[in-house]
Amino acid sequence: MFKRIFVIVLDSVGIGAMPDSGQYGDAKADTLGHIAEHVGGLNLPVMASMGLGFIRPIAGIPADCRPIAAFGKMSELSKGKDTTSGHWELAGCPLFTSFPVYPNGFPPELIDKFKLYTGLDILGNKAASGTEIIAELGEEHIRTGRPIVYTSADSVFQIAAHEEIISLEKLYEICKITRERVCVGDHAVGRIIARPFIGKPGNFVRTANRHDYSLEPQSPTVLDILKQEGLAVVGIGKIADIYANRGLTQSYPTKSNRHGMEILTDLVNKELPNGLIMINLVEFDSLYGHRNDTHGYALALEEFDKALGNLQSKLAADDLLIITADHGCDPTLPGTDHTREYVPVLAYHHGLKHKNQPVNIGIRSTFADVGATIAANFSLSPLAYGQSFLNDLLR
Numbered sequence: 073m074f075k076r077i078f079v080i081v082l083d084s085v086g087i088g089a090m091p092d093s094g095q096y097g098d099a100k101a102d103t104l105g106h107i108a109e110h111v112g113g114l115n116l117p118v119m120a121s122m123g124l125g126f127i128r129p130i131a132g133i134p135a136d137c138r139p140i141a142a143f144g145k146m147s148e149l150s151k152g153k154d155t156t157s158g159h160w161e162l163a164g165c166p167l168f169t170s171f172p173v174y175p176n177g178f179p180p181e182l183i184d185k186f187k188l189y190t191g192l193d194i195l196g197n198k199a200a201s202g203t204e205i206i207a208e209l210g211e212e213h214i215r216t217g218r219p220i221v222y223t224s225a226d227s228v229f230q231i232a233a234h235e236e237i238i239s240l241e242k243l244y245e246i247c248k249i250t251r252e253r254v255c256v257g258d259h260a261v262g263r264i265i266a267r268p269f270i271g272k273p274g275n276f277v278r279t280a281n282r283h284d285y286s287l288e289p290q291s292p293t294v295l296d297i298l299k300q301e302g303l304a305v306v307g308i309g310k311i312a313d314i315y316a317n318r319g320l321t322q323s324y325p326t327k328s329n330r331h332g333m334e335i336l337t338d339l340v341n342k343e344l345p346n347g348l349i350m351i352n353l354v355e356f357d358s359l360y361g362h363r364n365d366t367h368g369y370a371l372a373l374e375e376f377d378k379a380l381g382n383l384q385s386k387l388a389a390d391d392l393l394i395i396t397a398d399h400g401c402d403p404t405l406p407g408t409d410h411t412r413e414y415v416p417v418l419a420y421h422h423g424l425k426h427k428n429q430p431v432n433i434g435i436r437s438t439f440a441d442v443g444a445t446i447a448a449n450f451s452l453s454p455l456a457y458g459q460s461f462l463n464d465l466l467r
C-alpha cells in the first residue's frame with residue numbers, strides 16, 4: 073500500500089483522438105502530438121524517462137530508454153469532453169448525461185431570471201472566447217456597470233467583470249445566485265464561472281481570481297469515500313471547485329501552474345497524513361490550449377517537466393505519483409474549444425526503477441481506472457466504474 077497518492081491533472085493535455093472523436097468534430101485532434109510536431113520536438117526528459125514516448129511516438133521524446141514508470145492511455149467513457157466530466161470520471165464517476173450548452177447564447181427566459189435575481193442588466197450573451205469578449209465589451213461594461221455574460225462550446229455560464237467596477241465579493245455573490253437560483257432545472261449548466269479582470273481599455277487582463285461553481289457529483293467520488301474513511305484529501309488549484317468542495321479535507325488555491333507545483337513539492341516534503349493529494353494545472357488549458365498558443369503550450373510543458381523532476385526526487389518510498397489529464401485542447405486546430413482525446417497516464421514510484429520489464433498498462437477503457445487504483449490502494453470497496461492498475465505497479 074502507498075501511504076500517499078499524488079495525482080497531477082495536466083488540464084487539456086490529451087494524447088490523440090479516440091475512435092469516437094469524429095462524432096465530436098475532433099477526428100484529427102492530437103494535443104501532445106501536434107504541439108511536439110509544431111515546435112520541432114518537445115524536450116521533456118523527465119516524462120520521457122517515465123515512458124511518455126512509449127504510449128505512442130511523440131516528436132522529440134525518445135523511446136529507447138527503459139521507462140521508469142508504468143505508462144498507458146485512457147479513453148473517456150463520459151459523454152462530454154469538459155473538465156467536470158473528465159475529473160469526475162477520474163474520481164470514479166463518469167457522466168452519461170450532457171449538461172445543457174448554448175452555442176447561440178442563453179435564451180431570454182434565462183437572462184430574465186438572471187436580471188430578476190441579481191438586479192443587473194447584462195452585456196454579451198453569446199458563445200465567445202473570454203479574452204476576446206472582454207476586449208470587445210470591457211469598455212461598455214465600465215461605462216454601464218453591467219456584467220459580461222458569455223458561454224463557450226462547454227456547458228458554462230461565465231460572468232466577466234472588471235474588479236474595480238464589480239468587486240470580487242459582489243461578483244462571487246452574483247455567481248452564487250446564478251448557481252442556486254438561475255441556472256437550475258433544464259438550465260443546470262456544468263459550471264458558473266466568475267471571470268474577473270483588471271486594466272484599461274485595450275489592455276484588459278484576466279486575474280487569477282477566477283472562481284468556478286460546479287454542480288455536485290450525483291454519486292460519491294473516490295474523494296468523498298476517502299474523506300469518509302478518515303483519510304486526507306488535499307486539493308490544489310481548481311480541484312475544490314471542480315468537485316463542488318466535496319470530499320476534501322484541505323484545499324490550496326493557486327495563482328499559476330508554477331505556484332501549484334511549488335505547493336505540491338512543499339507538501340511532498342511534509343509529514344502528511346495518509347491519503348490523496350490531487351492537483352489541477354489549468355494554465356495548459358486556459359492560457360495556451362484555448363488561446364491556440366502552441367509555442368506557449370510547449371514552453372509550459374517543458375517548465376512543468378523541470379518541476380516534475382524536482383518533485384520526483386523528493387518522493388518517499390511509499391509515495392505513488394500519477395500524471396494524467398482530463399481532456400484535450402489541441403492548439404493547432406482552427407477552433408479554440410476542447411478536443412475529445414485519450415489522456416496519458418504515467419504512474420511512478422521509486423520501486424519501479426528497479427524493474428527489468430517496462431510496465432505497460434495499455435489502453436484503459438475509462439479514466440475511472442485512476443479512481444479504482446486509489447480505492448484499491450486504500451482498501452476501499454470498488455466504485456461502480458474503473459479497473460485498478462495497482463497490481464501492475466506492484467508486480
Ligand SMILES: O=P(O)(O)O[C@H]1O[C@H](CO)[C@@H](O)[C@H]1O
Pocket residue numbers: 155200201202203223224225226227228230265358362
Ligand atoms: O475563453 P475562456 O473564457 O478562457 O473560456 C474557456 O474556459 C471555460 C472553462 O474552462 C471553457 O468553457 C472555455 O471556453
Ligand SMILES: [Mn+2]
Pocket residue numbers: 083084154155156158357398399
Ligand atoms: Mn479541463
Ligand SMILES: [Mn+2]
Pocket residue numbers: 084155357358362401410
Ligand atoms: Mn478548458
